[in-house]
Amino acid sequence: MTQSRPQTILFADVSGSTRLFETKGDVEARRLIALVLDALSLICQSHGGRVIKTIGDEIMCTIPTALSGLQAACEMQRKMARDIQFVRESLAVRIGLHHGEALDENGDVYGDAVNTAARMASLAKREQIVTTAVTLTNVEGKAPETRSLGKARVSGKLFPIEIVDVIWQEDTSGMTTVQSAVKLFDTHTEAGGTLRLRHKGRLVELNVNSQPFMMGREASNGLVIEADWVSRTHAQIEYKRGHFVIADRSTNATYVRIGEDDEQRVHRDELHLRKSGTISLGQASDVNANELIRFEVS
Structure with missing residues (x-):
């Protein structure tokens, strides 16, 4: 019933x-x-x-x-x-x-x-x-x-x-009591309120109020990359816990380089996006240069 x-x-x-x-x-x-x-x-x-x-x-x-x-x-x-x-x-x-x-x-x-x-x-x-x-x-x-x-x-x-x-802990003496331990949507005080994505001349801007942004091979994604090594719904970017976070959902992983750091392989996991860098779906950036996504957090 x-x-x-x-x-x-x-x-x-x-x-x-x-x-x-x-x-x-x-x-x-x-x-x-x-x-x-x-x-x-x-x-x-x-x-x-x-x-x-x-x-x-x-x-x-x-x-x-x-x-x-x-x-x-x-x-x-x-x-x-x-x-x-x-x-x-x-x-x-x-x-x-x-x-x-x-x-x-x-x-x-x-x-x-x-x-x-x-x-x-x-x-x-x-x-x-x-x-x-x-x-x-x-x-x-x-x-x-x-x-x-x-x-x-x-x-x-x-x-x-x-x-x-x-607060589920019975002993909270060691915990901070500051309200708003994580501020998710205070655009006046929260650094990193805008994320810009650039791919082949296209610019996408996300802010703290944006819906989760999907990338992948399927036409329903916010950013479509048609390549055999890209999954239908490959990765998602959303603003949570005070940061823009990329979450990989793919078969072949997502490769992220932040600034001058070494490229990181993210597979069925999440990574906090900061400063600027590149995102490569399904392959490392050195073999996927034509499909690189460049990002910048400001």
Whole structure:
């Protein structure tokens, strides 16, 4: 039966899983990730929630109330920080959640709340919980302490929304208490508010309010590069956590040179773009000179 109701959508994924596969091998990495996802699933269920799906190193849950969702997220982070095996293997998760209307249909959930929660998860860093300020307004009872992270752009929404960092640590004596630990959308104070991309005479300008910018072989990308070594959706650039970040999603990796530094190979990972340099999709720049993308952050 199809039904729309208010609920908390929570996404959690294992931080640095690509590196885990490289260092531990496929079998051991899959075993460790499965242990983490099993632990998170049990916590979700203990708060009255339901696991919707697990995808690779990520879990998606629905939890009835805003308060129980926040409590579950905090318990998940504490589990990762206390479990001896997780600590020994340097395993950690990042969590994003949002409370709002979502459509239940055939065991899955859909709608704006799901999209917003997924965006919160993409903004979260290792050992961090990110949620929307509006989620806090739906809490009945004492909510965990939070810090403002400014505003974030969410696909489908006309204006950026207020987001917060949820403080899950029980001992916060060693933490900074400065509000807005990360300012995402303060263009008056944030350095690096514009990113310019140049490719074969074309200029693209991105700012802190821009939607994620896709590059690849497919015609739907913001920048299309038609080459056999370029994936259909090869890489994405977006502004998050106070910086422009490039995320590789390709088969053949993305090569980035910042200033005069050595070129870096980015594969299924992210890199903070700073100053100026070049981006090469699928091949190192020395063999891909005709398709170089030049960038400049100002």
